[in-house]
Amino acid sequence: MSARTTRANGRASRRQILDAAAEIASECGYQGTSISAVSKRSGLPNSSIYWHFANKEDLFTAIINDSYEQWCDELAASRNSANGDGHNFEHLYAKLGQFPDFIRLGLIMTLERPPEGGDAARQRFLEIRRESLENLRTALLSDYPDLGEPQANALAAMTLSQLDGSFVAAMAGETALTPRVLSDAVHTLATSMSAGHAAHVE
Amino acid sequence: MSARTTRANGRASRRQILDAAAEIASECGYQGTSISAVSKRSGLPNSSIYWHFANKEDLFTAIINDSYEQWCDELAASRNSANGDGHNFEHLYAKLGQFPDFIRLGLIMTLERPPEGGDAARQRFLEIRRESLENLRTALLSDYPDLGEPQANALAAMTLSQLDGSFVAAMAGETALTPRVLSDAVHTLATSMSAGHAAHVE
DNA sequence: CCGTTATTGTATCGCTCATTCCAACTGGAA
DNA sequence: TTCCAGTTGGAATGAGCGATACAATAACGG
Numbered sequence: 001m002s003a004r005t006t007r008a009n010g011r012a013s014r015r016q017i018l019d020a021a022a023e024i025a026s027e028c029g030y031q032g033t034s035i036s037a038v039s040k041r042s043g044l045p046n047s048s049i050y051w052h053f054a055n056k057e058d059l060f061t062a063i064i065n066d067s068y069e070q071w072c073d074e075l076a077a078s079r080n081s082a083n084g085d086g087h088n089f090e091h092l093y094a095k096l097g098q099f100p101d102f103i104r105l106g107l108i109m110t111l112e113r114p115p116e117g118g119d120a121a122r123q124r125f126l127e128i129r130r131e132s133l134e135n136l137r138t139a140l141l142s143d144y145p146d147l148g149e150p151q152a153n154a155l156a157a158m159t160l161s162q163l164d165g166s167f168v169a170a171m172a173g174e175t176a177l178t179p180r181v182l183s184d185a186v187h188t189l190a191t192s193m194s195a196g197h198a199a200h201v202e
Numbered sequence: 203m204s205a206r207t208t209r210a211n212g213r214a215s216r217r218q219i220l221d222a223a224a225e226i227a228s229e230c231g232y233q234g235t236s237i238s239a240v241s242k243r244s245g246l247p248n249s250s251i252y253w254h255f256a257n258k259e260d261l262f263t264a265i266i267n268d269s270y271e272q273w274c275d276e277l278a279a280s281r282n283s284a285n286g287d288g289h290n291f292e293h294l295y296a297k298l299g300q301f302p303d304f305i306r307l308g309l310i311m312t313l314e315r316p317p318e319g320g321d322a323a324r325q326r327f328l329e330i331r332r333e334s335l336e337n338l339r340t341a342l343l344s345d346y347p348d349l350g351e352p353q354a355n356a357l358a359a360m361t362l363s364q365l366d367g368s369f370v371a372a373m374a375g376e377t378a379l380t381p382r383v384l385s386d387a388v389h390t391l392a393t394s395m396s397a398g399h400a401a402h403v404e
Numbered sequence: 405c406c407g408t409t410a411t412t413g414t415a416t417c418g419c420t421c422a423t424t425c426c427a428a429c430t431g432g433a434a
Numbered sequence: 435t436t437c438c439a440g441t442t443g444g445a446a447t448g449a450g451c452g453a454t455a456c457a458a459t460a461a462c463g464g
Contacts, residue, residue, distance in 0.1 A: 029310075034422080107309075154378055168370075182360070249454085416453100417452105429441080429443090430441075
């Protein structure tokens with residue numbers, strides 16, 4: 001009489017599809033990822049993909065959500081295992097250096113015009129971005145209490161875009177930006193913008 | 203007896219194709235741009251495109267070169283008309299805010315895996331990036347002579363990636379990053395990394 | 405005028421795309 | 435055993451892709 005439990009095989013297949021699709025999508029973007037390629041890499045037929053996901057757009061939304069969730073879990077785990085003290089930007093930069101799938105895919109989708117007839121996946125990524133921006137803002141205000149509201153907003157935006165930019169730089173094969181250099185820069189700007197240096201943002 | 207002058211119509215057509223292709227490509231990326239779409243927007247038939255360019259890859263290389271050249275000309279012109287004094291990062295940031303086609307397209311192509319069988323267009327964009335990085339480096343050293351070589355390298359890389367990142371931020375609809383804020387940040391970092399503050403880069 | 409060359413128009417190829425259809429199989433519930 | 439929902443196999447569909455072939459035109463030099 002209990003609610004029918006979902007078939008174990010079904011969940012496993014969904015996972016296989018998501019893993020395969022995330023790999024391909026983060027390399028090839030939305031337009032460059034074909035359903036048949038996902039089918040081939042996941043080992044499951046075309047029809048299984050369309051049984052688990054309504055269409056390509058729905059699959060991509062799921063990829064972003066799933067990959068983001070995985071990355072958040074990893075971040076939390078590694079933060080707990082290491083020094084559990086306060087916010088550590090160097091740690092964040094280092095973790096991003098592992099190129100989580102959802103960021104590469106999300107950046108491509110941010111830059112590309114959304115496919116006509118639905119842009120749920122892109123919107124979901126932008127939502128994650130806004131959440132991250134807010135997290136950065138509060139983290140900065142907590143680490144640098146002398147920072148004013150407008151300065152914190154500007155610095156959070158700059159930090160996020162610096163993260164995006166260093167991701168691009170890594171993809172371009174440039175190597176000058178280490179996590180250390182980047183986190184030091186945030187510190188320099190934060191202290192400079194605190195207190196008497198308000199001229200940075202009017 | 204003079205070398206046969208190229209037909210006027212030919213050059214005009216090439217220009218129409220490049221303009222149409224640049225618009226579409228910067229919005230849709232490599233995979234998302236179809237030859238027939240370029241044909242439709244440029245008003246010229248399919249065969250004309252393949253007469254002017256060897257294939258899709260060749261067309262994209264031409265787009266990047268052409269759009270980059272146009273942008274450089276505009277930058278130089280507006281720099282001459284305004285204050286012709288030294289390097290002005292705020293001016294550069296403002297000019298980039300006009301979203302030149304080659305950057306949006308170049309960023310997409312940097313993030314996407316190159317299409318198999320040739321990645322000339324992407325390589326050309328990466329070459330432009332390296333040139334820009336070098337230009338930034340010498341500009342920084344000229345504006346801040348106390349900056350050491352390694353500091354200038356790191357700061358140039360950070361500035362370039364900051365440019366990329368703020369481009370992404372603009373595409374994501376975020377508005378906190380003004381040219382003024384960004385150029386002030388470069389100044390803060392440059393002065394902080396000059397002279398006695400060498401701890402930033404070891 | 406002619407002939408040559410540059411460019412366009414149209415049709416077509418073989419292929420892959422996203423999506424759909426449906427028959428087959430699977431495993432628990434009745 | 436029977437039944438049925440969940441899931442897979444595999445083929446089909448219609449559209450669009452990049453690219454090519456080739457006749458038709460347009461402009462120029464002679």
